Amino acid sequence: MIYFQIGIFAHMKKYLKIFQNRLAVGLEYRSNIVSSLILDLFSLSSILLLWFAVYREHHEISGFTFSEAILYYSLVLFVGSFTYVPISDELGYEIREGALSSYLLKPFKISIDAFCRAVASKINYVFVTFPVYFIIMCVFAYYFGPIRSITLTSLMIGICMTLVGFFLHFLLDLVFTWSAFWIGDVWTFKHFKNIVFLVFGGIIFPLEFVSGWLRILFEILPFKYMYYIPVSYILSKRGTEHIIPDLMGAVLWGGVFIIVSNILWNRGLKKFEAYGG
Numbered sequence: 001m002i003y004f005q006i007g008i009f010a011h012m013k014k015y016l017k018i019f020q021n022r023l024a025v026g027l028e029y030r031s032n033i034v035s036s037l038i039l040d041l042f043s044l045s046s047i048l049l050l051w052f053a054v055y056r057e058h059h060e061i062s063g064f065t066f067s068e069a070i071l072y073y074s075l076v077l078f079v080g081s082f083t084y085v086p087i088s089d090e091l092g093y094e095i096r097e098g099a100l101s102s103y104l105l106k107p108f109k110i111s112i113d114a115f116c117r118a119v120a121s122k123i124n125y126v127f128v129t130f131p132v133y134f135i136i137m138c139v140f141a142y143y144f145g146p147i148r149s150i151t152l153t154s155l156m157i158g159i160c161m162t163l164v165g166f167f168l169h170f171l172l173d174l175v176f177t178w179s180a181f182w183i184g185d186v187w188t189f190k191h192f193k194n195i196v197f198l199v200f201g202g203i204i205f206p207l208e209f210v211s212g213w214l215r216i217l218f219e220i221l222p223f224k225y226m227y228y229i230p231v232s233y234i235l236s237k238r239g240t241e242h243i244i245p246d247l248m249g250a251v252l253w254g255g256v257f258i259i260v261s262n263i264l265w266n267r268g269l270k271k272f273e274a275y276g277g
Contacts, residue, residue: 047073062208071140075231076203078133081125083165083226085173087114089190092180118170149235158234164250165226171257178261181268202228222253
Protein backbone atom coordinates (compact mmCIF):
# COMPACT_ATOMS: atom_id res chain seq x y z
CA MET A 1 0.00 0.00 0.00
CA ILE A 2 2.83 2.37 0.85
CA TYR A 3 4.60 1.66 -2.44
CA PHE A 4 1.35 2.26 -4.29
CA GLN A 5 0.92 5.65 -2.63
CA ILE A 6 4.53 6.57 -3.38
CA GLY A 7 3.98 5.63 -7.02
CA ILE A 8 0.89 7.81 -7.28
CA PHE A 9 2.72 10.74 -5.68
CA ALA A 10 5.64 10.31 -8.09
CA HIS A 11 3.27 10.34 -11.08
CA MET A 12 1.46 13.44 -9.79
CA LYS A 13 4.76 15.22 -9.19
CA LYS A 14 5.92 14.33 -12.69
CA TYR A 15 2.83 15.72 -14.38
CA LEU A 16 2.85 18.77 -12.13
CA LYS A 17 6.35 19.52 -13.39
CA ILE A 18 5.17 19.08 -16.97
CA PHE A 19 2.32 21.50 -16.29
CA GLN A 20 4.70 24.07 -14.80
CA ASN A 21 6.94 23.81 -17.87
CA ARG A 22 3.97 24.25 -20.22
CA LEU A 23 2.82 27.25 -18.21
CA ALA A 24 6.26 28.87 -18.45
CA VAL A 25 6.45 28.24 -22.21
CA GLY A 26 3.01 29.78 -22.72
CA LEU A 27 4.04 32.99 -20.96
CA GLU A 28 6.73 33.49 -23.59
CA TYR A 29 4.05 33.93 -26.26
CA ARG A 30 1.95 36.69 -24.71
CA SER A 31 1.98 38.60 -27.99
CA ASN A 32 0.05 35.74 -29.61
CA ILE A 33 -2.53 35.97 -26.86
CA VAL A 34 -2.93 39.72 -27.39
CA SER A 35 -3.31 39.29 -31.15
CA SER A 36 -5.94 36.59 -30.61
CA LEU A 37 -7.81 38.90 -28.25
CA ILE A 38 -7.77 41.71 -30.81
CA LEU A 39 -9.20 39.35 -33.45
CA ASP A 40 -11.91 38.22 -31.04
CA LEU A 41 -12.91 41.79 -30.25
CA PHE A 42 -12.97 42.64 -33.95
CA SER A 43 -15.26 39.68 -34.67
CA LEU A 44 -17.48 40.73 -31.76
CA SER A 45 -17.83 44.25 -33.13
CA SER A 46 -18.74 42.87 -36.57
CA ILE A 47 -21.44 40.62 -35.13
CA LEU A 48 -22.83 43.42 -32.97
CA LEU A 49 -23.09 45.75 -35.95
CA LEU A 50 -25.06 43.08 -37.79
CA TRP A 51 -27.53 42.57 -34.96
CA PHE A 52 -27.77 46.30 -34.34
CA ALA A 53 -29.24 46.59 -37.84
CA VAL A 54 -31.61 43.67 -37.15
CA TYR A 55 -32.87 45.14 -33.87
CA ARG A 56 -33.71 48.45 -35.48
CA GLU A 57 -36.97 46.90 -36.61
CA HIS A 58 -37.50 44.49 -33.70
CA HIS A 59 -37.61 45.22 -29.99
CA GLU A 60 -37.24 41.53 -29.11
CA ILE A 61 -36.24 38.40 -31.03
CA SER A 62 -36.96 34.94 -29.60
CA GLY A 63 -36.93 36.31 -26.06
CA PHE A 64 -33.73 38.34 -26.51
CA THR A 65 -33.76 42.12 -26.26
CA PHE A 66 -30.99 44.13 -27.88
CA SER A 67 -29.09 44.52 -24.60
CA GLU A 68 -29.41 40.78 -23.89
CA ALA A 69 -28.11 39.98 -27.36
CA ILE A 70 -25.05 42.20 -26.81
CA LEU A 71 -24.45 40.55 -23.43
CA TYR A 72 -24.84 37.10 -25.00
CA TYR A 73 -22.19 37.72 -27.65
CA SER A 74 -19.83 39.29 -25.14
CA LEU A 75 -20.14 36.24 -22.90
CA VAL A 76 -19.67 33.92 -25.88
CA LEU A 77 -16.20 35.38 -26.35
CA PHE A 78 -15.42 35.18 -22.65
CA VAL A 79 -16.66 31.60 -22.25
CA GLY A 80 -14.97 30.62 -25.50
CA SER A 81 -11.64 31.79 -24.10
CA PHE A 82 -12.03 28.99 -21.53
CA THR A 83 -13.56 26.24 -23.66
CA TYR A 84 -11.63 26.57 -26.93
CA VAL A 85 -8.82 24.01 -27.23
CA PRO A 86 -6.25 24.28 -30.08
CA ILE A 87 -4.16 21.21 -29.16
CA SER A 88 -4.66 19.60 -32.57
CA ASP A 89 -2.80 22.48 -34.26
CA GLU A 90 0.48 21.88 -32.44
CA LEU A 91 0.36 18.13 -31.89
CA GLY A 92 -0.96 17.47 -35.39
CA TYR A 93 2.03 19.33 -36.83
CA GLU A 94 4.43 17.36 -34.62
CA ILE A 95 2.91 14.07 -35.80
CA ARG A 96 3.22 15.10 -39.41
CA GLU A 97 6.85 16.18 -38.98
CA GLY A 98 7.79 13.02 -37.06
CA ALA A 99 8.50 14.88 -33.81
CA LEU A 100 6.18 12.48 -31.99
CA SER A 101 9.09 10.05 -31.66
CA SER A 102 10.69 12.18 -28.95
CA TYR A 103 7.50 11.98 -26.87
CA LEU A 104 7.24 8.22 -27.22
CA LEU A 105 10.62 7.86 -25.52
CA LYS A 106 9.54 9.87 -22.47
CA PRO A 107 7.93 8.28 -19.38
CA PHE A 108 4.54 9.98 -19.57
CA LYS A 109 1.30 9.69 -21.48
CA ILE A 110 1.03 12.05 -24.41
CA SER A 111 -2.68 12.61 -23.80
CA ILE A 112 -1.97 13.86 -20.26
CA ASP A 113 0.82 16.07 -21.58
CA ALA A 114 -1.67 17.46 -24.10
CA PHE A 115 -4.11 18.14 -21.28
CA CYS A 116 -1.38 19.99 -19.37
CA ARG A 117 -0.76 22.09 -22.49
CA ALA A 118 -4.45 22.91 -22.78
CA VAL A 119 -4.86 23.91 -19.13
CA ALA A 120 -1.66 25.97 -19.15
CA SER A 121 -2.74 27.82 -22.29
CA LYS A 122 -6.12 28.59 -20.68
CA ILE A 123 -4.49 30.01 -17.55
CA ASN A 124 -2.15 32.18 -19.61
CA TYR A 125 -4.93 33.39 -21.88
CA VAL A 126 -7.35 34.22 -19.08
CA PHE A 127 -4.61 35.95 -17.06
CA VAL A 128 -3.93 38.33 -19.96
CA THR A 129 -7.47 38.82 -21.25
CA PHE A 130 -9.60 38.87 -18.09
CA PRO A 131 -9.02 42.61 -17.42
CA VAL A 132 -10.25 43.39 -20.94
CA TYR A 133 -13.42 41.33 -20.54
CA PHE A 134 -13.99 42.88 -17.13
CA ILE A 135 -13.86 46.34 -18.71
CA ILE A 136 -16.35 45.20 -21.38
CA MET A 137 -18.79 44.05 -18.68
CA CYS A 138 -18.38 47.36 -16.82
CA VAL A 139 -19.07 49.32 -20.01
CA PHE A 140 -22.13 47.18 -20.65
CA ALA A 141 -23.44 47.79 -17.12
CA TYR A 142 -22.82 51.54 -17.53
CA TYR A 143 -24.81 51.86 -20.75
CA PHE A 144 -27.56 49.29 -20.15
CA GLY A 145 -27.83 49.19 -16.38
CA PRO A 146 -27.18 46.33 -13.93
CA ILE A 147 -27.09 42.83 -15.37
CA ARG A 148 -30.14 41.49 -13.50
CA SER A 149 -30.35 38.20 -15.42
CA ILE A 150 -27.06 37.02 -13.90
CA THR A 151 -27.44 35.68 -10.38
CA LEU A 152 -24.95 33.91 -8.13
CA THR A 153 -26.67 30.59 -8.81
CA SER A 154 -26.73 31.05 -12.58
CA LEU A 155 -23.10 32.15 -12.53
CA MET A 156 -21.98 29.08 -10.57
CA ILE A 157 -23.91 26.74 -12.87
CA GLY A 158 -22.46 28.53 -15.89
CA ILE A 159 -18.91 28.15 -14.55
CA CYS A 160 -19.44 24.43 -13.98
CA MET A 161 -20.82 24.03 -17.51
CA THR A 162 -17.85 25.99 -18.86
CA LEU A 163 -15.53 23.42 -17.29
CA VAL A 164 -17.64 20.66 -18.85
CA GLY A 165 -17.34 22.40 -22.22
CA PHE A 166 -13.56 22.63 -21.84
CA PHE A 167 -13.17 18.91 -21.08
CA LEU A 168 -15.50 17.95 -23.92
CA HIS A 169 -13.69 20.19 -26.38
CA PHE A 170 -10.36 18.75 -25.28
CA LEU A 171 -11.56 15.20 -25.95
CA LEU A 172 -12.96 16.26 -29.33
CA ASP A 173 -9.67 17.93 -30.21
CA LEU A 174 -7.80 14.72 -29.36
CA VAL A 175 -9.87 12.99 -32.04
CA PHE A 176 -8.76 15.63 -34.55
CA THR A 177 -5.17 15.35 -33.29
CA TRP A 178 -4.82 11.60 -33.77
CA SER A 179 -6.38 11.85 -37.23
CA ALA A 180 -3.07 13.48 -38.24
CA PHE A 181 -1.63 9.96 -38.55
CA TRP A 182 -3.59 9.63 -41.78
CA ILE A 183 -4.16 13.23 -42.87
CA GLY A 184 -1.15 15.33 -43.75
CA ASP A 185 -2.68 18.68 -42.80
CA VAL A 186 -5.00 18.92 -39.79
CA TRP A 187 -5.58 22.61 -40.51
CA THR A 188 -8.52 21.43 -42.63
CA PHE A 189 -10.13 20.02 -39.50
CA LYS A 190 -9.41 23.23 -37.64
CA HIS A 191 -11.32 25.35 -40.16
CA PHE A 192 -14.12 22.78 -40.33
CA LYS A 193 -14.36 22.73 -36.53
CA ASN A 194 -14.51 26.53 -36.34
CA ILE A 195 -17.30 26.68 -38.93
CA VAL A 196 -19.28 24.01 -37.09
CA PHE A 197 -18.89 25.89 -33.81
CA LEU A 198 -20.03 29.13 -35.43
CA VAL A 199 -23.30 27.56 -36.53
CA PHE A 200 -24.04 24.67 -34.17
CA GLY A 201 -22.20 25.97 -31.10
CA GLY A 202 -24.26 29.13 -30.76
CA ILE A 203 -21.58 31.65 -31.67
CA ILE A 204 -23.38 33.39 -34.52
CA PHE A 205 -26.83 33.18 -32.93
CA PRO A 206 -28.42 31.65 -29.82
CA LEU A 207 -30.21 28.36 -30.40
CA GLU A 208 -33.49 30.07 -29.45
CA PHE A 209 -33.38 31.66 -32.88
CA VAL A 210 -34.08 28.32 -34.59
CA SER A 211 -36.95 25.86 -34.20
CA GLY A 212 -38.31 22.58 -35.49
CA TRP A 213 -36.04 19.76 -36.65
CA LEU A 214 -33.07 22.14 -36.84
CA ARG A 215 -33.38 22.94 -33.12
CA ILE A 216 -33.58 19.21 -32.35
CA LEU A 217 -30.38 18.65 -34.34
CA PHE A 218 -28.65 21.45 -32.45
CA GLU A 219 -29.69 19.92 -29.12
CA ILE A 220 -28.42 16.45 -30.09
CA LEU A 221 -24.98 17.53 -31.32
CA PRO A 222 -22.23 18.16 -28.72
CA PHE A 223 -21.07 21.55 -30.00
CA LYS A 224 -23.56 23.54 -27.90
CA TYR A 225 -21.61 22.60 -24.75
CA MET A 226 -18.65 24.76 -25.75
CA TYR A 227 -20.48 28.08 -26.05
CA TYR A 228 -24.28 28.15 -25.95
CA ILE A 229 -25.00 26.07 -22.85
CA PRO A 230 -22.59 27.84 -20.43
CA VAL A 231 -23.72 31.28 -21.62
CA SER A 232 -27.40 30.32 -21.43
CA TYR A 233 -27.03 29.17 -17.84
CA ILE A 234 -25.15 32.33 -16.90
CA LEU A 235 -27.94 34.47 -18.37
CA SER A 236 -30.65 32.32 -16.71
CA LYS A 237 -32.00 31.49 -20.17
CA ARG A 238 -31.75 27.74 -19.52
CA GLY A 239 -33.64 26.34 -16.55
CA THR A 240 -32.19 24.13 -13.86
CA GLU A 241 -34.37 21.24 -15.08
CA HIS A 242 -31.94 20.91 -18.01
CA ILE A 243 -28.85 20.37 -15.83
CA ILE A 244 -29.15 16.58 -15.44
CA PRO A 245 -29.96 15.93 -19.15
CA ASP A 246 -27.14 18.26 -20.20
CA LEU A 247 -24.62 16.50 -17.95
CA MET A 248 -25.77 13.09 -19.17
CA GLY A 249 -25.39 14.23 -22.76
CA ALA A 250 -21.91 15.58 -22.04
CA VAL A 251 -20.86 12.29 -20.41
CA LEU A 252 -22.24 10.33 -23.38
CA TRP A 253 -20.41 12.44 -25.95
CA GLY A 254 -17.27 12.44 -23.81
CA GLY A 255 -17.34 8.63 -23.79
CA VAL A 256 -17.75 8.58 -27.57
CA PHE A 257 -14.76 10.91 -28.03
CA ILE A 258 -12.61 8.85 -25.65
CA ILE A 259 -13.39 5.61 -27.51
CA VAL A 260 -12.77 7.14 -30.93
CA SER A 261 -9.54 8.88 -29.85
CA ASN A 262 -8.19 5.65 -28.31
CA ILE A 263 -8.94 3.72 -31.50
CA LEU A 264 -7.27 6.38 -33.64
CA TRP A 265 -4.26 6.56 -31.30
CA ASN A 266 -3.66 2.80 -31.16
CA ARG A 267 -4.04 2.29 -34.90
CA GLY A 268 -2.19 5.48 -35.76
CA LEU A 269 0.71 4.59 -33.49
CA LYS A 270 1.20 1.31 -35.36
CA LYS A 271 1.17 3.19 -38.64
CA PHE A 272 3.58 5.78 -37.27
CA GLU A 273 5.99 3.09 -36.01
CA ALA A 274 5.85 1.27 -39.34
CA TYR A 275 6.56 4.52 -41.14
CA GLY A 276 9.45 5.49 -38.92
CA GLY A 277 10.96 2.07 -38.41
